[in-house]
Amino acid sequence: MNLILLSPHDLTDDGHVCVTDPRRLAHLREVHRATPGDLLTVGIQGGPMGKALLTELSAERALFKLDTLDQPPPPPLPVHLVLALPRPRMLARTLEHVTALGVKEITLLHTKRVEKSYWQSPELRADKIHQHLVLGLEQARDTQLPNVTLSKGFRPFLEQQLPHLLNDRRGLVAHPGMPNACPRDIKTPTLLLVGPEGGFIDWEVEQLLTAGCEGMHLGLRILRVETAVTALLSRLF
Numbered sequence: 001m002n003l004i005l006l007s008p009h010d011l012t013d014d015g016h017v018c019v020t021d022p023r024r025l026a027h028l029r030e031v032h033r034a035t036p037g038d039l040l041t042v043g044i045q046g047g048p049m050g051k052a053l054l055t056e057l058s059a060e061r062a063l064f065k066l067d068t069l070d071q072p073p074p075p076p077l078p079v080h081l082v083l084a085l086p087r088p089r090m091l092a093r094t095l096e097h098v099t100a101l102g103v104k105e106i107t108l109l110h111t112k113r114v115e116k117s118y119w120q121s122p123e124l125r126a127d128k129i130h131q132h133l134v135l136g137l138e139q140a141r142d143t144q145l146p147n148v149t150l151s152k153g154f155r156p157f158l159e160q161q162l163p164h165l166l167n168d169r170r171g172l173v174a175h176p177g178m179p180n181a182c183p184r185d186i187k188t189p190t191l192l193l194v195g196p197e198g199g200f201i202d203w204e205v206e207q208l209l210t211a212g213c214e215g216m217h218l219g220l221r222i223l224r225v226e227t228a229v230t231a232l233l234s235r236l237f
Contacts, residue, residue, distance in 0.1 A: 001024070001027045001031065001032075001138045001139075002041070002138060002139060002140070002141050003041055003042065003043050003049065003137065003138050003140075003141040003142070003143075004019070004024065004028075004040055004041065004042045004043070004052070004138075005042075005043055005045055005134055005137055005138050005143065006019070006042055006043065006044050006045065007045050008044070008045065011044075015065075015066060016055075016063060016064060016065055016066070017042070017052060017063065017064035017065075017066060018061055018062070018063055018064075019061065019062040019063075019064070020060065020061045020062075024062070025057075025059070025060075025061070025062055028054075028057060028062055029057065034054055034057060034062075035054070035057065036054055036055055036056055036057060037053070037054065038053075038054045039051050039052070039053055039054075039067060040052055040054055040064070041141070042064065042066075042069075043073065043137075043141070043142075043143040044069065044143060045143055045145065046143060046144060046145070047069070047143055048069045048070060048071055048072060048073075048143070049069065049071040049072070049073060049141065049143060050066070050067065050068040050069035050070055050071055051067040051068050052064035052065060052066050052067055053065045053067055073141075073142045073143045073144050074102060074140070074141070074142055075102070076102045076103070076104040076144065077101065077102040077103055077104070077233065077237050078187070078188065078189045078190060078237070079103055079105070079189070079190045079191070079192050079233070079236070079237065080105040080106075080107070080165060080169060080189075080190070080191050080192070081098060081103050081105065081106050081107070081192050081194070081229070081233075082107045082109050082151075082157075082165075082191065082192065082193040082194070083106065083107070083108055083109065083194050083225070083229065084108075084109050084110075084111045084113070084114055084194065084195045084196040084200070084225075085108045085109065085110060085114045085118050085119065085196070086118075086196065086197070086225045086226070087115075087118065087197070088118060088121040088122075088123040088124075089123075090224070090225055090226055091108075091118075091121070091123050091124075092123055092128075092132050093226050094225060094226045094229055095129065095132040095133060095136065095148075096132050096133075096135045096136040096139070097136070097226060097229065097230050098136070098146075098229060098230075098233065099132070099133050099135075099136025099137060099140070099142075099146055100136040100137075100139045100140040100142075101140070101230070101233050101234075102140070102142070103146055103233065104144060104146045104147065105146065105147055106146050106147065106148045106149070107148075107149045107150075107151050107157075107161075108124075108148065108149070108150050108151065109151045109154065109157055109193075110151065110152045110153055110154055111154050111195060111196055111200060111201070111204055112154070112200075112201045112203075112204065113195070113196045113197070113198040113199070113200075113201065114196050119150075119152060124150065129148055130145075133145050133146055133148070154204060158207055158208075158211065162208075162211050163211070165191050166191060166211065166212050166213070168189055169188075169189045169190055169191040170186070170188050170189070170190050170191065170214070171190075171191045171193065171208070171211070171212055171213030171214060172190060172191065172192050172193065172213065172214055172216055172236075173193045173200070173205065173208045173209065173213045173214065173215050173216065174192065174193065174194050174195070174216055174217070174218065174228065174232055175195060175199055175200055175205055175215055175216075175217065176199060176217055176222060177217065178215035178216050178217045179215070180214065180215065180216050180217070181216060181217060181218075181219070182216045182217065182218050182232060182235050182236065183216070183235075183236065184235055184236070185236075185237070186236055186237065190236065191213070192232060192233075192236070193208060193213065194225065194228060194229055194232065196225065197224070197225060218231055218232065218235075
């Protein structure tokens with residue numbers, strides 16, 4: 001936790017902060033080894049970052065007095081990530097990684113090679129998704145939560161959502177065997193589509209290319225989804 005991320009519910013009427021959830025309290029005690037009088041880095045969810053003075057720390061709560069909140073969060077990446085829904089354990093790690101890298105728009109998509117059972121996973125509950133996004137923000141010192149959309153049908157996505165998403169973005173489909181390599185250091189708003197572990201099927205690739213997306217590859221190696229997404233974002237931006 002490189003940032004103590006505060007929700008609006010943590011703020012008190014007198015301008016102080018009260019943290020009561022066990023995870024953050026344990027982190028303050030065991031990782032930060034914080035003691036009253038320490039000046040720690042904090043951020044308001046959806047707002048600025050700065051410093052707060054720890055005035056009390058117990059097993060039940062931590063009290064802070066806000067000092068300065070004058071730093072904006074880091075700029076987001078100019079990308080909307082469309083990710084074929086990964087296995088639940090991989091989904092958790094991937095959400096944390098892409099949030100830490102600055103992705104603010106995420107669509108989780110059903111494709112032919114996505115197991116239907118994945119959509120029943122507890123990892124897709126709103127509270128679990130929020131938990132992983134928060135961990136990513138704390139890691140990267142950011143306060144702006146990404147928006148996560150669930151799209152459970154490929155054809156409805158193709159017909160109803162994709163044209164709108166491509167209105168002002170460059171569409172890039174990451175898929176092995178594409179003729180062009182992944183571009184580097186682009187500045188334009190981008191729609192990045194990444195398939196499941198087994199990749200998009202040929203029909204899905206054809207439909208995405210017909211809709212106006214460009215195919216690209218990361219080389220000859222076949223990577224896990226969480227590795228591929230991190231490598232793609234790092235190379236693109």
